[in-house]
Amino acid sequence: MEVGSFIKIHRIKQNMTQEDLADGIVSESYLSKIENQKTVASPEVIDMLCVRLGVQYRDQEDSILEEKCKDWFDLLFENNSRDTINAKYEELEELMKGSNSDYEMLFEIHKIRYYLVLGEERLALKQINSLRELASNFENSAQYYWFKFNGNYNSVMEEYNQAMRFYRLAEEKIVHADISENEEADLKYTMAVTYSKIRNTLEAIDYSNKAIDIFRKNYNFHRCAQCHIILGISYRRIRVYDKAIKNYNLARHLAELDKDETLIRLTNINLGHLHASKGDTKQAIHFFNSVLEKAEVDAEDKLVAISSLIGEYYNSHNYDKAKEMVDEGLKTIENVSSDAKFKTLYYYKLSTYYYSLNKDVDRFEAIVVNEFIPYLQKQKDYANLVIYANMVGKHFEDRKKYKSANKFYKLVNLSYEQIIKI
Structure with missing residues (x-):
């Protein structure tokens, strides 16, 4: 790594301003030129800057770091335990101290992916912000991962159009980047x-x-x-x-x-959705039930299967089975962490069917009209808006409240239009 980039990355990692680092050694403008490779500083100046940073600019055997970094990078893209990923991370963090290897920059960029794997979106954003000032100095491979992991972050935050913008930028770098x-x-x-x-x-x-x-x-x-x-x-x-x-x-x-039980479950869930869309309720129920038959099912997959079964039983007027599944879903959601992103959606889905099946008109209208529908609109979840706005429209139509029914049927049509535009 060029000495200017080395100085800059360690200054930023320590939350130091150029003024803090330059004070008494060089001017801020001269430090800026050093960091951006617009001038070559004397060894004495470099030594003083490194002393203030508490690092040493020294040669590092790149082959050792390259092997260890690649091993860790690979761990981030497969199903591995947190302990394994964290142990390798801590080893690399120690090796990187004072290193001027080109892999240090890649290591810092891969921390974005690392934090996302751990579910630490706040730390991922903090890492993105800390590296933003360095991005203009990234070489092609570093730029590729920088764009890709920015895309990953936006995807996790459900900003899919922004994610796609970054993925396209990463794609443009493929021809110039050293990637497998x-x-x-x-x-x-x-x-x-x-x-x-x-x-x-x-x-x-x-x-x-x-x-x-x-x-x-x-x-x-x-x-x-x-x-x-x-x-x-x-x-x-x-x-x-x-x-x-x-x-x-x-x-x-x-x-x-x-x-791979996770992929088998995912396939069965999607086969259930396929048969549901064809109107084959019996086959849809078969595939959704096959997910619940397994002893080890994660909460989100279980709630997907349960809510899908409720919909199939409800639409086929098998209300007793629908009630059974609602009860099962409510028991499941009690054990879901409050910060799980999917919890709110499934809480509203289950509550909607619970109040509808129990003919609690006031609570049904209060939660669906005042909470669930606005939530789906805010999330731009047009697919679920079609389902639940239609359900509310039918609810009001059955009660001869045609003006209210028409309002939600219009929302169904608008949501269809948004899906088509997408």
């Missing part, structure tokens, strides 16, 4: 997922196929299965059901070979 084929495939898969989130179905199909071509060539069957799920979702949305089923079955087959 699997890394390129991971970006294409990530873009496919994001296109799916913003309902750009044709792009989701295109990028899934681009990713799967690389993953298949490298015998990465786990990632192939993930791509097949995105393809299944995409074909379901455009009602090409035979291709959707084919891709879901391929995903499940690969997941079973890998004994």
